[in-house]
Amino acid sequence: MATGCYYGRLGRRTGASLCLGGGRATQSGAGVSLKREYDAVVIGAGHNGLVAAAYLQKGGLKTAVVESRPVVGGAAVTEEMIPGFRFSRASYLLSLLRPQIYTELELKRYGLKVLPRDPYSFTPMLEDSQGGRTPRSLLLGNSMAETQSQIAQFSAKDAEAFPKYEAFMRRLVLAIDPLLDTCPVDVAALSQGSLLQRLKALQGLKSLLCAGFALGKELPRYYEVLTAPISKILDFWFESEPLKATLATDAVIGAMAGPHTPGNGYVLLHHVMGEIEGHQGAWGYVTGGMGALSQALAHAASALGAEIFTEKRVAQILSSDGKARGVCLQDGTEVKSRLVLSNASPQHTFLDLTSQEFLPPEFVRRISQFDTRSAVTKINVAVDQLPNFLAAPNAGDNHPLPHHQCSIHLNCEDMGIVQQAFEDACQGRPSHRPMIELCIPSALDPTLAPPGCHVISLFTQYTPYTLAGEKQWDDQERDAYADRVFDCIEAYAPGFKASVIGRDVLTPPDLERIFGLPGGNIFHGAMSLDQLYFARPLPSYSSYRSPIQGLYLCGSGTHPGGGVMGAAGRNAARIALGDFKKL
Template sequence: MAARHFRWRGTTSAPLNFWGCSRASHSGASGSLKREYDAVVIGAGHNGLVAAAYLQKGGLKTAVLERRHIVGGAAVTEEIIPGFHFSRASYLLSLLRPQIYKELELKRHGLKVLLRDPYSFTPMLEDGQDGRPPRSLLLGNNMAETQRQIAQFSVKDAQAFPKYETFMSHLVSAINPLLDTCPVDLAVLSHGSLLQRLKALRGLWTLIHAGFTLGKELPQYYEVLTAPISKILDFWFESEPLKATLATDAVIGAMSSPHTPGSGYVLLHHVMGELEGQQGAWGYVAGGMGALSRALASAATELGAEIFTEKEVARILLSSDRKVRGVCFKDGTEVKSRLILSNASPQLTFLELTPQELLPPEFVQRISQFDTRSPVTKINVAVDQLPNFLAAPNSTDGQPSPHHQCSIHLNCEDMHTVHQAFEDASHGRPSLRPMIELCIPSALDSTLAPPGCHVISLFTQYTPYTLAGGKQWNNHERDDYADRVFDWVEAYAPGFKASVIARDVLTPPDLEQIFGLPGGNIFHGAMSLDQLYFARPVPSYSSYRSPVQGLYLCGSGAHPGMCLTWAAVQT
């Protein structure tokens, strides 16, 4: 499958360039690859870079091996359309653990975060009344203004919203410490050494402490973690636009519906973030997500880690007694190490890179059954003017308005619409009315596009990995779906399609091939209840270790999951 899928307006045929971490900026700076290291990290995604920094900080000579020409994994900035710099996959920042931000001095290494306030905009697809534009819902940090917005749809909901926020914040404060500790290793508690048991008790104490923190409200919070988010939101609110807007955080990136049990946990993860001391804040990275990866790489290399691009690991080398002894490239070159951290997905790590005959059959079976279904098709768009929403017309000077900096939710007027989009994909059809999260990072960062132009991220779902009847995605299917998405954006913002200069369409198979995301899953595996905490990625191997001595996971397929948390590399 081709790695890039573009559709251009007019006859432009300029060469494609990349903007971000170049070959020279890392493999050159690191010098030549040595034949032996204390530790090797497979994959220079954000988690891999953080792992390398901490390993090197701990005194281990560390090398990072990345198969692409650019570091960052899914957190990259690429000039895939000349003059337009896209956060091609990951596009928002929030879940970076505060201690990593501080300890690696990422601000000194160039990281600049652009906070968004307001942060959410949901326009209605309806006729305006008495000459007024259609209604919309704008949510921000000003609670009084947010309540005024909600009151357009329900005064009762406007009054309930601060209580809901407080309720969720309390749950976040209890669950948050679990992100920074290893899950309870029940096998070690039963059969491990005294030292291993003591370490495992740390995780057990954190779990118990979370229960004590929640106190008598524990049953209510347990319901949030296990029930469909629709049930939780129906308890708190009555207005569909508010419920559907909040529900998007419970299903985004997940092949699930608002009516799927456990979808509340995904929503919880999306309110756990913190930026610049603001709980739950989400923001853009100045220069795109690649600037974050550059900061991480700079921190790691300053500590002494060596980072090499275009170094694809073909297999992990093991001794006959199931101990790591290094890695091997496709050309047969070997790099020795007795410690390997894989930032690749569990499936790639254990089903493709590790010799199957040296792994327990039950472990291999469980990894094979790890759910990696993804509903996401990401569309990156270059435009020559801002979208002009019927519900919030543009200013006459053409400058971005507050709602342009938000996550703009389209086809999110009610939860039935979101559920129906899921139902389409569950039958192998791309959604007829897809859920769309539209972001315009250039509204806050003018360096991303030429003057007067903008870059737009369309994070859309639901699209199945394999189409009905076993049919694979091709250019026709890809363009047909992208055209459908553009038709819906046009319905909310007439003139959008005429403003499009070019687009880059990434279906689940494309996300898998380019970024190594299994099934196109941005979390390396579903964040479902059966794949969380001490069951992630599989039971008895949730503490980042594996059946192979010296081989560990450090990516999103390990606890706590999600996409940009960095928590897995700390413990």
């Protein structure tokens, strides 16, 4: 079954879906048709593409966005895969969206509302209930005193160290944060440009140097955080496995990496550097699902004058004489423009949509080798009752309890379990005990499900793109893995499987096919040190520009990487606007 969509008690299986607030609702007003010429065309209406379009239009360029799916948002969508249940089908939490975008595009005015979570993390244990004792769990929240009390169940030493660890990591986040909103140092201009270009490139070093100065004498320790395995960093600070494993999930989530893989510290930072309503590091649910964020971005861009069109698949980026000239759609329609910004992945942009005639062979070779390995299978589940965890039994009225609003970490009470799950995938096998992040957004937003029912998001690892023996995912493999995930949840929350109404299973190939995520990678490419900052996507091509004049990347395959951040779209638009004025 193509989409991995399964309706259990509904008695039917189908790949069809209803796209809520879909493309037709977010196109420009009725009667507006796609013109044959614009100043700029943006390929893809994912969140970065919508952000880029808004800033291009705000900067005075007549801009069109063309999207292949019938709904805008890319991976940030709300879709009704099971009647009555609305899912954030791919991305499911918000934190990283840059605060400048909130204010400059007036997203609250266009309906964006984020529901913060407190507490935010829950890790139940699998422990024998001897003498009727309830298994332990670890609940982390915004109250440091309560969090320390929870940690003290496992280690008084760790409880004392935790606020110091938080302060240590916060200092690194504050130093790196300004880098997210600036173009990386232009290495090509620094080494090969004219004197004026070299001087401008040197100015680009300012933010990098400021980050170094901000860290001061502790710079070597912070360098270790970025380069060492997260297990080494956490072993320095803590001794209790439940705490270490819970924190380690943020370093490996979305990555084909384990706790002992060097250099995954930045992925951890990437998940703690956001904010909600000024609260640093907080994550929340978008009211109405992640599609409501994309709707707000689309409305903001449209209000500025940008035109957004869905079900318009780009077949080719037009170019001549080394310059971008527009795009050709799959139906043969040509749309001319002086600028083209691609929100698609670097591979799809340059290997599928661009004529190789104007691309240096080495550039093509390096793009083709860009690491897009994925470990993720996303499972969306409709249930008729809340999971009832042995470590935190439900109230009699089935009303959500504080831990139900959290990111619930299963098979995460020991880093050894997570490492073994990773090693399974390295052998081409889905993890025997997969790492599971379970979220129940309907615990805070009851509009997502019928009364008494809930939607559950399961972000699971590790599942390789290609199985052992070059075997491809099929219905049998997909269902077998989902069943294994459900068995794991059942061990923590007996009765879970009986509560399931239906499920939507998205393996790495499904994520690639439906959302254009290369290899199923949620970041458009690994967030490893060799693919960050001025090496993202390639050294000398980190300034959002490409070998073709007027063709830019604006998606997660560029600095500062993945997550629903919007920084890549905003940064790329600002670079493109500056270049346009010089044309």
